[in-house]
Amino acid sequence: MPSLANFSETMTILPDDVANNTNNVVNWTPSHSSTLYKVDGWGAPYFAVNDNGNVTVKPHGDRTMVHQDIDLLKVVKKASDSKADGGLGLGFPIIVRFPDVLKDRLECLQTAFNYAVKSNGFNSHYQGVYPVKCNQDRFVVEDVVKFGSGFRFGLEAGSKPELLLAMSSLCKGSSESLLICNGFKDSEYISLALIARKLKLNTVIVLEQEEELDLVIDMSVKLGVRPVVGVRAKLRTKHSGHFGSTSGEKGKFGLTTTQIIRVVKKLDQCGMLDCFQLLHFHIGSQIPTTGLLADGVREASQIYCELVRLGADMKVIDIGGGLGIDYDGSKSSNGDVSVEYGLEEYAMAVVQAVKFVCDRNNVKHPVICSESGRAIVSHHSVLIFEAVSSSKYTVPAMSAFDVQHFVERLPEDAHSDYANLSQSAVKGDYEGCLLYAEQLKERCVGMFKDGSLDIEQLASVDGLCDLVAKAIGVANPVSTYHVNLSVFTSVPDFWGIQQVFPILPIHRLDECPAKRGILSDLTCDSDGKIDKFIGGESSLPLHELEGANGMKYYLGMFLGGAYEEALGGVHNLFGGPSVVRVSQSDGPFGFAVTRAVPGPSCSDVLRVMQHEPEIMFETLKHRIEEYVHDEGNIGGAMIAGGIAQSFHNMPYLTVGSSCGLTAAIGNNNGSCGMTAVNGNNGYYYCSSDEDFVAGADAVCEDEPWSYVCA
Structure with missing residues (x-):
């Protein structure tokens, strides 16, 4: 019988498919990494790779000086180093916000529309609003109001809590800033909107359903407030991508032309037609082309002109969202991850379409409003997380003796499959090798299930089949990188709609990434992984984890400032990331951390699900007092102290750190179930940078957290 002992010599071994042929580049430079990860495409003008091989942020966009x-x-x-080492001691994952980038995005959008208005002789102006649903974080909303107050930038709300935060925030903004009230409404929502108008906020109630008009009329009479009303129109124009599914005549929101006419008639009958001042529409997020955009704007502009003809006191056309961003750097209209235009082309298409239709109908040019959330906040936020380990199946080496021993132990039924496999190998028949290897494997798996094959034999079959695949060149060279992250919490759009984001190492970009990998998160869920990347890739070029001086391996997810934080849940009780705000500074480090907030603790996420951590701790403390005696390496007070600390730590792993329990028993090579060690790498759930040992005098029956170190 032919032997497979020298199988790898019998056939031509194909090289591993490393990252986009990076193994062919002799002198790797940061420029190669910039091209590989398409940073110049999706990152410009805010992100680049510097000469040290690190990702650099350009906080003022094109105006950023070196x-x-x-x-x-x-x-x-700075954010993650311990306080003893001059850092802030924050745990991963970490969101880094750059308010300077947010400011630049607002200014660039306004500048683009200002230029389009002036160059086209448009006789009105642009003033946008930020839809707070994109990111309701207090400081993000306050920054938008502060940075946009000079050009009357406002806010859009779609629920009662969003309306309350918008009302409060706009008290510090321009008196002309619009407060657009979208979403489904009840009497309380409408009352709040009318009260906002009474407080001299420039509030517009946009009707999403026809029946909302009766509530507006009724509540305005009761409160003695003259409302300003708009309608959301269901256009015929829509785009075919995922984000266009809620637009068109059968869309979730808005009124048909028939319903709009009834609204006009009812307002006229009530002597309130002058209150009708705004037309709103939305043809979907991530509008791929300016041609589609202009088509929708022209349709809406014609409706606007018809409303003027019917006697409404129209002043504003709100073109909604849809201003897209280029997630993959391709600047194409194919799919939902890119758009073929920039801010200037977008603004020009809108202004020209509105002007053309209004001039044709001899209608005064309206104020143009947009609700561009994704394009405003996506760039200013970067999610940083660690890769803590990687795994890849290694094909076992099989000597002639190993193969002979393997064959001798094979049941008779499997000998024919092995013989066919051997003959195909000698002939160089790649397809035959794969076919017979698969048949051999299937037969042996069946025999193992029947109990006629032991686990050692099954492992040998797996090893042989993997050896065949590697020799032929079809073995999967992709590694799994385990990352300190919850996809469900921090990248929910990937799990929900397969939205891809730019992801790359933020350092070591002066080194050639010799591996490819997918990212697997901490959750106990098979969907907790990222295996699709920009450019249609199913894996990501990555480096070996052991870098220079044993440095940790940091990855960044970019362009995720919109929606991800608001949509994230607490699957497996992993809470949100730590957050730092970083502004450009002329000091020695070039930046200043203006705010740092640790991520939610275990106690915080437990409370979200209605648990009471203080009571839980008391229950465990009494259990300790009942069953643990101060004998051996660790006593009851120390265990209670460790549990208390765990309640106050973030749920994520802390790499290369230690806690009081492990430090106390480390000299005796003991183990403790509380530390949740991952292999031999020292990944602990306890995140204290300093060893904590609770003394007996720390116990206090009246204080449920008496074991927590300050």
């Missing part, structure tokens, strides 16, 4: 670049690795080290 000395104003912010090295992202330095920011991460």
Whole structure:
């Protein structure tokens, strides 16, 4: 019988498919990494790769001077290093916000529309609103109001809590800033909107359903407030992508032309037609082309002109959202991850379409409003997380003796499959090798299930089949990188709609990434992984984890500032990330951390699900007092102290750290179930940078958290 002992010599071994042929580049430079990860495409003008091989942030976009670049690795080290080492001691994952980038995005959008208005002779102006649903974080909303007050930038709300935060925030903004009230409404929502108008906020109630008009009329009479009303129109124009599914005549929101006419008649009958001042529409997020955009704007502009003809006191056309961003750097209209235009082309298409239709109908040019949330906040936020380990199946080496021993132990039924496999190998028949290897494997698996094959034999079959696949060149070279992250919490759009984001290492970009990998998160869920990346890739070029000086391996997810934080849940009780705000500074480090907030603790996420951590701790403390005696390496007070600390730590792993329990028993090579060690790498759930040992005098029956170190 032919032997497979020298199988790898019998056939031509094909090289591993490493990252986009990076193994062919002799002198790897940061420029190669920038091209590989398409940073110049999706990242411009805010992200680049510097000469040190680190991702750098350009906080003022194209206006950023060289000395104003912010090295992202330095920011991460400042945020995550222990306080003893001069850091802030924050746990991963970490969201880094750059308010300077947010300011630049607002200014660029306004500048683009200002230029389009002036160059086309448009006789009105643009003033946008930020839809707070994109990111309701207090400081994001306050920044938008502060940075946009000079050009009357306002807010859009779609629920009662969003309306309350918008009302409060706009008290510090321009008196002309619009407060657009979208979403489904009840009498309380409408009352709040009318009260906002009484407080001299420039509030517009946009009707999403025809029956909302009766509530507006009734509540305005009761409160003695003259409302300003708009309608959301269901256009015929829609785009075919995922984000266009809620637009068109059968869309979730808005009124048909028949319903709009009834609204006009009812307002006229009530002597309130002058209150009708705004037309709103939305043809879907991530509008791929300016041609589709212009088509929708022209249709809406014609409705606007018809409303003027019917006697409404129209003043504003609200073109909704849809201003897309280029997630993959391709600047194409294929799919939902890119758009073929920039801010200037977008603004020009809108202004020209509105002007053309209004001029044709001899209608005064309206104020143009847009609700561009994704394009405003996506760039200013970067999610940083660690890769803590990687795994890849290694094909076992099989000597002639191993193969002979393997064959001798094979049941008679499997000998024919092995013989066919051997003959195909000698002939160089790749397809035959794969076919017979698969047949051999299937037969042996069946025999194992029947109990006629032991586990050692089954392992040998697996090893042989993997050896065949590797020799032929079809073995999967992709590794799994385990990351300190919950996809469900921090990247929910990937799990929900397969939205891809730019992901890359934020350092070591002066080194060639010799591996490819997918990212697997901490959750006990098979969907907790990222295996689709920009450019249609199913894996990501990555480095070996052991870098220079044993440095941790940091990855960044970019363009995720919109929606991800608001949509994230607490699957497996993993809470949100830590957050730092970083502004450009002329100091020695080039940046200043203006705010740092640790991520939610275990107690915080437990409370979200209606648990009471204080009571839980008391229950465990009494259990300790009942069953643990101060004998051996660890006593009851120390265990209670460790449990209390765990309640106050973030749920994520802390790499290379220790806690009081492990430190106390470390000299005796003991183990403790509380530390949740991952292999031999020392990944602990306890995140204290300093060893904590609770003394007996720390116990206090009246204080449920008496074991927590300050």
